[in-house]
Amino acid sequence: MKRRSFLKLSGISALSGISPILQAKSNSKVFRITAKPGQVNIVGPTFPATEVWGFNGQVPGLPIRINHGQAVDATIHNGLDMPTSVHWHGIRLPNAMDGVAGLTQPAIKPGEDFRYQFTPPDAGTYWYHSHVNAYEQIGRGLYAPLIIEEADPPKVDRELVWMIDDWRLLDDASISDDFGAGHDKSHAGRIGNVPTVNGRFRDVIKVQTGERIRLRLINASNARNFALSFGELTPSVIAIDGQAVKPYQTKEPIIIGAAGRVDLMLDMTGNPGSMHPVVDSFYRKPFDLTTFAYDDKPLRESLLDSSIDLAPSNLPEPDLNNALDVNVTIAGGAMGGLRRARFNGEWMGLREIAQQGYVWALNDVVGNKLDMPPLIDTKKGQSIHMTINNETSFPHPMHLHGHHMKLLSIDDQPLPEPRWVDSPLIMPNQSVELAFVADNPGDWLFHCHALEHHAAGLGALVRIT
Numbered sequence: 479m480k481r482r483s484f485l486k487l488s489g490i491s492a493l494s495g496i497s498p499i500l501q502a503k504s505n506s507k508v509f510r511i512t513a514k515p516g517q518v519n520i521v522g523p524t525f526p527a528t529e530v531w532g533f534n535g536q537v538p539g540l541p542i543r544i545n546h547g548q549a550v551d552a553t554i555h556n557g558l559d560m561p562t563s564v565h566w567h568g569i570r571l572p573n574a575m576d577g578v579a580g581l582t583q584p585a586i587k588p589g590e591d592f593r594y595q596f597t598p599p600d601a602g603t604y605w606y607h608s609h610v611n612a613y614e615q616i617g618r619g620l621y622a623p624l625i626i627e628e629a630d631p632p633k634v635d636r637e638l639v640w641m642i643d644d645w646r647l648l649d650d651a652s653i654s655d656d657f658g659a660g661h662d663k664s665h666a667g668r669i670g671n672v673p674t675v676n677g678r679f680r681d682v683i684k685v686q687t688g689e690r691i692r693l694r695l696i697n698a699s700n701a702r703n704f705a706l707s708f709g710e711l712t713p714s715v716i717a718i719d720g721q722a723v724k725p726y727q728t729k730e731p732i733i734i735g736a737a738g739r740v741d742l743m744l745d746m747t748g749n750p751g752s753m754h755p756v757v758d759s760f761y762r763k764p765f766d767l768t769t770f771a772y773d774d775k776p777l778r779e780s781l782l783d784s785s786i787d788l789a790p791s792n793l794p795e796p797d798l799n800n801a802l803d804v805n806v807t808i809a810g811g812a813m814g815g816l817r818r819a820r821f822n823g824e825w826m827g828l829r830e831i832a833q834q835g836y837v838w839a840l841n842d843v844v845g846n847k848l849d850m851p852p853l854i855d856t857k858k859g860q861s862i863h864m865t866i867n868n869e870t871s872f873p874h875p876m877h878l879h880g881h882h883m884k885l886l887s888i889d890d891q892p893l894p895e896p897r898w899v900d901s902p903l904i905m906p907n908q909s910v911e912l913a914f915v916a917d918n919p920g921d922w923l924f925h926c927h928a929l930e931h932h933a934a935g936l937g938a939l940v941r942i943t
């Protein structure tokens with residue numbers, strides 16, 4: 479008898495000392511989720527509801543919340559009339575579960591199912607979203623939170639999960655169907671006109687003076703980046719991209735690039751009965767994203783002073799002395815300097831490439847398909863030291879699948895506290911240094927999460943064998 483089936487039969491798989499994958503079998507949380515159309519009242523009662531696509535027809539979709547150590551066992555049913563798939567953003571999981579249609583699995587056809595099973599190794603704030611025709615499917619609402627709770631989380635009065643997004647809506651609150659427009663591809667991506675929190679425009683969130691709130695921010699926008707200010711509050715940042723950071727208080731706007739996550743601890747210090755907007759100021763014109771409305775009655779007189787530290791994950795530490803150096807240059811787009819690049823292996827002028835719908839390149843290679851020679855081809859266990867230069871006029875949130883990377887420096891300034899990221903936002907003309915251990919075998923996508931940029935060539939493969 480194989481060891482695996484013996485363990486199953488004897489029911490001892492929960493004992494210590496055996497593989498976490500086997501333990502997971504007896505400790506998984508089962509989800510049945512259908513990607514399908516739905517209706518959401520985004521703008522408010524004076525407008526018609528918006529036809530969306532959502533997981534279980536909702537926006538955000540069905541939240542997945544598990545305990546650290548539990549496994550996800552999610553069967554996705556495709557109730558759309560086009561193929562789809564699900565990517566578990568930021569989770570270090572087996573390649574076959576990564577959900578990139580055409581790379582790690584075939585797309586799920588309409589009416590069919592795909593079963594995803596994995597045990598997230600790290601607690602934290604993640605999300606799941608479509609990875610087929612993503613700029614349209616995510617743009618229409620196919621995203622949801624994926625929360626892995628710490629075994630011993632900091633004490634709070636309440637936790638809020640905010641999936642922030644922006645929609646391009648027409649006057650009747652329907653979604654503008656100009657997905658993948660040429661201007662969006664070559665400029666900042668699809669930036670909408672209706673920014674939302676959990677699918678609601680200018681919502682009002684009831685809070686109480688003295689309350690301690692853990693706020694999990696998840697940016698599900700196609701391309702919009704946010705810089706959020708919390709007025710009179712002084713947020714403490716406790717995690718970035720799902721991974722714990724040494725908590726720090728800041729009055730600076732909280733930057734959260736497309737696909738990024740930030741966990742904040744908020745001690746609500748506004749006066750009873752007052753209103754305080756949360757303001758975004760990433761682009762030229764600031765606006766109120768949402769508003770805190772304080773109850774007339776305070777919850778407590780003095781603030782909690784218990785610890786807000788999160789236990790760090792057990793991530794493999796890159797060995798910088800023996801790392802493979804990789805330099806990556808992002809080029810192209812409007813107002814960029816790219817003249818020519820390799821397209822399907824041939825050098826071509828940018829005009830010719832643009833005629834085929836592509837405008838971006840990584841190291842002069844246009845990432846127009848999934849079966850390209852990899853940008854990085856390495857052995858399992860190799861440390862990678864990657865320098866990314868953004869030589870374009872636009873910010874790019876660069877997402878590596880299946881791994882977390884340690885952000886070491888920005889513009890040659892070493893970070894006092896290097897932090898783990900999976901979707902670092904790289905500003906125009908910025909250079910960042912990252913390092914990670916390529917410890918997860920497979921072909922992994924490395925791409926811009928401004929979804930129109932990815933669709934227009936800003937993507938590559940990392941192969942680990």
Ligand SMILES: [Cu+2]
Pocket residue numbers: 873874875926927928931932936
């Ligand atoms: Cu980009």
